Structure formats: structure tokens, C-alpha cells
Amino acid sequence: MGSVGLALPWEHKLLAVARDGERRVESGKGQAETVRTSEEPPQDAAVAAACLSGNLQGYERLYQWQGKRMKNLARNLLGSPMDAEDAVQETFLKIQRSISGFRGQSSFVTWTFRILVNTCHDLRRSRVRRKDQVNEDVDSLPPHKELRAPGAHPSLRMALESALDRLSAHQRDVFLLYEVEGFRHAEIAGMLEISETASKNTLFQAKRNLRSMLEPPRSSATGAI
Amino acid sequence: MSIDCNDRRRILLDGSSDEWAALEQHAKSCAACAKELRAWKQLSVAAGELRDYQESPALWSRIESSLRQQQAAPAPPKSFWIFLDSWRRISTAWRSALAGAMAILLAISSVYLYKHPARPVVNQGNALLKTSALAEVERTEREYISAIDKLAANTSPQLNVDTPLMASYREKLLVLDSAIADLRAQAGENPSYAHLHYQLLAMYQAKQQTLEDVLETKR
Numbered sequence: 387m388g389s390v391g392l393a394l395p396w397e398h399k400l401l402a403v404a405r406d407g408e409r410r411v412e413s414g415k416g417q418a419e420t421v422r423t424s425e426e427p428p429q430d431a432a433v434a435a436a437c438l439s440g441n442l443q444g445y446e447r448l449y450q451w452q453g454k455r456m457k458n459l460a461r462n463l464l465g466s467p468m469d470a471e472d473a474v475q476e477t478f479l480k481i482q483r484s485i486s487g488f489r490g491q492s493s494f495v496t497w498t499f500r501i502l503v504n505t506c507h508d509l510r511r512s513r514v515r516r517k518d519q520v521n522e523d524v525d526s527l528p529p530h531k532e533l534r535a536p537g538a539h540p541s542l543r544m545a546l547e548s549a550l551d552r553l554s555a556h557q558r559d560v561f562l563l564y565e566v567e568g569f570r571h572a573e574i575a576g577m578l579e580i581s582e583t584a585s586k587n588t589l590f591q592a593k594r595n596l597r598s599m600l601e602p603p604r605s606s607a608t609g610a611i
Numbered sequence: 612m613s614i615d616c617n618d619r620r621r622i623l624l625d626g627s628s629d630e631w632a633a634l635e636q637h638a639k640s641c642a643a644c645a646k647e648l649r650a651w652k653q654l655s656v657a658a659g660e661l662r663d664y665q666e667s668p669a670l671w672s673r674i675e676s677s678l679r680q681q682q683a684a685p686a687p688p689k690s691f692w693i694f695l696d697s698w699r700r701i702s703t704a705w706r707s708a709l710a711g712a713m714a715i716l717l718a719i720s721s722v723y724l725y726k727h728p729a730r731p732v733v734n735q736g737n738a739l740l741k742t743s744a745l746a747e748v749e750r751t752e753r754e755y756i757s758a759i760d761k762l763a764a765n766t767s768p769q770l771n772v773d774t775p776l777m778a779s780y781r782e783k784l785l786v787l788d789s790a791i792a793d794l795r796a797q798a799g800e801n802p803s804y805a806h807l808h809y810q811l812l813a814m815y816q817a818k819q820q821t822l823e824d825v826l827e828t829k830r
């Protein structure tokens with residue numbers, strides 16, 4: 387292994403993560419099958435039907451089923467737990483307003499996350515606009531980070547977060563939906579209204595960009611090939 | 612299965628599990644592929660650091676009470692805004708079909724709004740704008756138009772690319788333009804009707820966001 391060289395500065399932390407045994411151990415394509423749990427058609431249809439009937443318990447079931455994942459995605463897109471909660475709340479309100487328009491052309495979860503992603507984009511944009519009014523450069527605007535619950539590897543997380551901020555919104559969405567939330571490309575395609583191939587390509591570009599951002603400069607990458 | 616370094620990119624992008632196994636096998640004797648594969652997997656592992664599924668004890672009750680409030684509130688009248696608000700949630704395949712239907716709905720909505728001019732579409736206070744408020748609203752509209760013109764010039768090369776995504780954006784912009792033209796005509800006839808201006812502003816905002824989305828795809 388030593389002959390391969392450790393190209394990424396945070397590699398030792400990754401090894402520690404892998405040793406924890408709690409995280410997915412990569413094999414094959416590099417995605418743990420255990421997190422691909424989003425497709426549960428019976429529950430999906432039942433929750434959609436309950437929401438359609440106007441029963442608030444339907445929304446509660448949706449929240450219990452997907453709420454944590456929704457908030458996690460929103461937090462990664464917006465950089466703040468408080469904004470994330472606002473985005474999740476707004477998403478539920480939008481679902482209630484437009485549930486009669488849901489025709490099952492995608493799964494209910496896909497539809498829900500499409501609304502969530504759009505809501506996060508709108509929130510992010512409105513924050514950029516507010517900043518814009520005080521003459522700040524849009525591209526230099528960092529998401530306003532807040533303290534999170536202490537993670538095992540804060541510096542690794544911060545490095546990745548800061549690299550993600552430099553990706554295009556599209557690449558960031560796909561990376562977070564696929565690698566963090568464990569959605570399949572077919573689901574992501576439905577959420578972002580792109581083709582499955584486009585989702586795969588975007589993930590590839592995102593990972594390639596992240597890799598180059600997280601890799602140390604060539605001169606100091608001893609052992610890198 | 613026999614693969615070499617030239618297959619790596621394709622497999623990383625969209626390889627079958629057999630191909631991944633073959634790449635792993637190949638990487639045992641190829642340092643370049645081993646390094647690449649390793650970095651690739653590390654990113655997936657690192658992504659786990661962004662997974663923080665903690666309970667948010669107060670969030671559900673907050674959502675529930677806002678859902679209850681919204682449920683109890685009278686339904687707003689059908690308006691362009693509502694149609695456009697749901698536009699983004701409709702699959703691309705539906706959009707073409709809906710574009711036609713939308714034109715009809717826009718016409719119906721126009722008649723509705725014409726017959727119910729005093730009913731505010733959103734909670735925006737008075738139905739009639741005072742002169743000073745009207746001047747302010749018109750100034751905002753002019754700012755939107757100017758910003759949109761600039762954006763439109765920037766997005767024009769991107770928009771004309773022949774991809775399904777761009778076709779969908781073009782369709783959406785057509786519908787927005789048609790709604791804007793319609794509202795502007797109505798606002799021209801009834802300049803002090805607040806709801807027309809609010810809808811127009813919402814429409815401009817939707818157009819600006821759409822153009823920004825187009826620009827975003829280029830980044």
C-alpha cells in the first residue's frame with residue numbers, strides 16, 4: 387500500500403473513519419447499498435395518499451420517514467441548521483399547497499426532494515441577493531456556517547464543505563444527493579429534472595473537481611504518481 | 612474480463628459491478644489506477660462526514676402548526692403564480708403538453724382577475740396602490756426588466772444549445788414571457804391594481820431565476 391502514496395491530506399482521517407466500522411465500507415462502485423433505502427414503494431404510495439387526503443398524519447409520516455434526511459440535505463446546501471429547518475418547513479408547506487398536483491409521475495419522495503432542493507436554491511439565492519445589495523461578490527459569498535454538533539472529524543468535514551462550496555450548484559446537488567443521502571441516479575434525475583446520464587456525468591465531474599481541490603499541490607505530494 | 616487504464620474513466624463514471632471488480636483487479640498491478648480508485652472511494656467515505664441525522668425535537672411541532680394554519684386559511688384564487696410555482700415540479704415530459712394547457716389557463720385566469728380585481732392574490736394589503744407606492748413598484752419593475760435584459764444577453768448562447776434541458780428552459784421562458792405580456796397589458800389598463808403588479812413582479816422574479824438557472828448550468 388505504501389507504494390501507492392497517500393495523495394489526499396485527509397487520508398489518515400479517512401482511514402480512521404473506516405476503522406470506526408460505523409460508516410460504510412466501500413466496495414464495488416464505492417456506494418454502500420445499505421444507504422440506498424429511498425425506494426420503498428408501498429410506504430411511498432401510502433404516505434402520498436395520506437397527504438393527498440389532507441390528513442396531517444400523512445405529513446407526520448413523511449417527516450418521520452424522510453425528515454432527518456431532508457434537514458441534512460438542506461443543511462449541507464445552506465450551511466446552517468436554522469436555515470435548514472426553515473427550508474424543511476417551507477417544503478412541507480409547499481407540498482401541502484400543491485399536493486393535488488402530484489400525479490405519481492415520480493415517487494413521492496423524489497417529488498418531495500425536488501421541492502426541497504428548489505426551496506434551498508431559492509433561499510440561497512435570496513441570501514445572495516441580500517448580500518448583493520451591499521456590493522458583495524456573489525461567488526465569494528460563503529454559506530453562513532454555524533456550529534454543528536461535534537463530529538468525529540471536524541477538519542475533514544470542513545475541508546469537504548469548503549470544497550463543495552466551490553462546486554457549481556448542480557454538481558453540489560448531485561454529489562450530496564448521491565454520496566451523502568444515498569439516492570440513486572434515477573431518483574436524482576427525477577429530482578433535478580435531468581437525465582440519468584447527466585446525473586452520472588455530473589457526479590463524475592463533481593468528484594473529479596473535489597479531488598483536485600482536496601489534493602495537495604503537486605510539489606508537496608510526495609509519493610503521488 | 613480484461614480491462615486496462617483506458618477503461619478507468621468509463622468504469623468510474625458508469626461501470627457495472629463486474630467492470631468495477633475487473634478494475635480493482637487491474638489496480639493491483641497498476642499504481643496509477645490504484646491511486647485513482649483509492650481517491651475515488653475516499654470521497655465517498657468522506658461524504659459520510661456530511662451525514663448528521665440528529666433529531667430536531669421542536670421541528671415537527673413547528674411544521675405541524677404551520678400546516679394546520681395553512682390548511683385553515685382560505686385557498687387563494689387560482690393565479691398565474693400558482694401555476695408557475697408548480698411548474699418546476701413537473702417532469703420535462705409533461706411540460707410540452709402543459710405549455711398548451713397553460714396558455715388556456717392563463718386566458719381563464721385573466722378573465723377571473725378582470726372580474727375580481729379587488730381581491731388580493733397574496734396578502735399584500737390594499738388592493739389599490741397609492742401614487743407613491745405605484746411609483747416604487749414601477750421602479751422595481753424597471754429594475755427587473757433591466758437586470759433581465761442583461762441576463763438574457765448572457766444566457767443567449769447557452770439557451771440556444773440543443774439539449775432537452777435547454778429546450779425545457781426555452782419552453783418555460785416562453786410561457787413566462789406570455790404571462791408577463793398579458794399582465795403588463797392588464798397593468799397598463801389598470802395601473803393601480805396592486806395584485807397585477809405583485810403578479811408581474813413574481814413573474815419577473817421567476818424569469819430572472821430561470822435565466823440564472825440557465826447560467827448556472829454553464830458553471
Ligand SMILES: [Zn+2]
Nearest residue numbers: 615616641644
Ligand atoms: Zn491502470
